[in-house]
Amino acid sequence: MGWCSRRHYRGGMTLLEALGSQIDADRLITDPDIMASYIHDDAEWAPYEMPVAVVRPRTAEQVQTVVQACIAHGAPVVTRGAGTGLSGGANAVAGGVVIAFDAMNAIKEINTLERLAVVEPGVVNDHLRDACAEHGLWYPPDPASAPWSTIGGNVATNAGGLCCVKYGVTKDYVLGMQVVTGTGELVRLGRRTAKGVAGFDLSALMVGSEGTLGVITEVTVKLRPQRDPERTIVGYFDSIVAAGKAVEAVAADGLTPSALELIDRQCLLAVDAWKNMGLSADAEVVLLGRIDTPGEIGDAEAERMLACFNRSGATWSARSTDQEEADALFSARRLAYPALERLGPVLTEDICVPKAAVPEMLARIEAISARHDTHIANIAHAGDGNLHPLLITPHDDEAARRRAQAAFSEIIDNALELGGTVTGEHGVGLLKMGGLAQELSPAVVAMHHAIKGALDPHGIMNPGKVI
Known part of the structure; x- marks a missing residue:
């Protein structure tokens, strides 16, 4: 047990005893083997420790009981959803309690x-x-x-x-x-x-x-x-930079797609090897665009997106007439990360840059990959500049891990240099704390600390994360 579990309050109870006296036994997990499945998210190499307990509440009042007990003991509280996070934000802290919400799903x-x-x-x-x-x-x-x-x-x-x-x-x-x-x-x-x-x-x-x-x-x-059915536009490109130029061209044309996703050949092959979806792409990079504007205007916008792809050097492009095929490509986009995990540990980036900077940032990622001898696959919510380079390393290769982490840091540096941000959607958690310190001025960091101190005066809410 962590140190907090041995601290006593009111009547000499430990934190674990206090929880046991107020939380139903079927809601309180203390078996280390069971707790192990609740104590970290999917962030590669983000640290975590064994908590005192995991609580699976059914009501808000049970959550309140747990928080009040942790306040009384000065024990950390870490909340967890499905554990799909990629920044370490849900990783457990020694001496604390993980509140897992899988039973509050109504x-x-x-x-x-x-x-x-x-x-x-x-x-x-x-x-x-x-x-x-x-x-x-x-x-x-x-x-x-x-x-x-x-x-x-x-x-x-x-x-x-x-x-x-x-x-x-x-x-x-x-x-x-x-x-x-x-x-x-x-x-x-x-x-x-x-x-x-x-x-x-x-x-x-x-x-x-x-x-x-x-x-x-x-x-x-x-x-x-509910919106109208989407039209899917697919473009093949022989380089990631060319695909990036197509993304810039779509924005410059004034189009607002309902989706504009980038996925490279490595990702498609990994998904196909895993799920046997029959995917194939005679290209290094695929752009998947969607337009959901209704009627003839939507048809015209789809043609404009197709023209943007072609002007930017697409080796092949088409408006999909096979909805099943289009849906399979978007399913592959969602499955890319877990498919690549099968190849080795994956360190996932989450930078976001201005749309005009997408081609340059993609070119820099390619150079960083070569410079650090690190295998980087690419997926992206390309339409809004949110890029997810996936840094893949062999199992149990410490030198490769160090190179990947160096590449990860350099990608962050370059995103900031181009006017971007260290995280578009995954959060800061543990992995992006250094990058956040680069992005924010000392005065803004102080504002964060002031808010944290006011709303979490005991310092127990997910301590050691974000800022």
């Missing part, structure tokens, strides 16, 4: 009149989207991990996704939430109305805070009507 309400949904944090993104579709509604945020990741985790990292180039990211859809604060209070933030400017927007402050300011126990999100 869709409490879908309101067709107000176009909103109320969900618990453990609801899987795609499950919410499917439930909304039954009512003719749509929840737009769609990270590549949408079949597995949870709304709570999406809110904690302000997740984006494939269609955010047109429809925005998670923060654009969060109306309000219920939160257990760093002082142990259960409060409601935000609103259910279409408009509202009463006081500071504390709900928005929680979005993207990665569990460092409080524990989210319920989320109210706004919905949109």
Whole structure:
């Protein structure tokens, strides 16, 4: 047990004893073998430690009980959704408690009149989207991990996704939430109305805070009507830089695609080797574009995107007439990361640069790969400049790990130099703390610390992460 578990309060109880006296036995996990599946996310080489316990609450009040016990013992609290994160933000801390939300997975309400949904944090993104579709509604945020990741985790990292180039990211859809604060209070933030400017927007402050300011126990999100069918445009390119120029050309043409994704040949081959999907591409890089503007205007926009691809040097391009084939390509985009993991440890980048800088940043990534002798595959939400270079290393190769980490840092440096940011959607967690310190001025860092100190005065909320 960590040191915090041996500290005593009220009646001499340890933290574990206090939890055991207030939490049902089937909600409290202390077996190290079982806890092992809850103590880290998918971030490669991000440190984690064994907590005192994992709690799987069913209610917000149970979450509040856990937080209050941790406050009394000065014990860290780390929240966890599905563990699909790629920055180490959900990694456990010694002497603390992990609150896992897999049992709080209810869709409490879908309101067709107000176009909103109320969900618990453990609801899987795609499950919410499917439930909304039954009512003719749509929840737009769609990270590549949408079949597995949870709304709570999406809110904690302000997740984006494939269609955010047109429809925005998670923060654009969060109306309000219920939160257990760093002082142990259960409060409601935000609103259910279409408009509202009463006081500071504390709900928005929680979005993207990665569990460092409080524990989210319920989320109210706004919905949109179901959209029209999308048209898919595919382009093959013989270099990643040429594909980057096509991305810039689409933006310069004034188009707003509903998706514009980049996936290189390495990723497609890895997915096909894993899932045997029958994919093939006579190109080094594939761009997958989608247009969902209805009617003849949408048809014209699809043709304009096709022309942008061709002007930028596409070796082949077409508007797909086979919906099954188009959907398979987008499925491959979502499966790229887990497919590459089968080849060895994958260190995943998440930089975002201005769209005009996409070709230059992709060229620099190629040069960094060669300079550090590191295998880098590429996927990207290319339409909004959010690039995900995937640094792949052999198993148990310490020298390769060091080279990959050096390349990872150099990619961050170059993104900042081009006016970008160290993370577009995965969050800072542990892996991007150094990059964040580069990106933010000392005055802005001080503002972060002031907010953290005010909302988490005991310093127990996901300590040692983000900033």
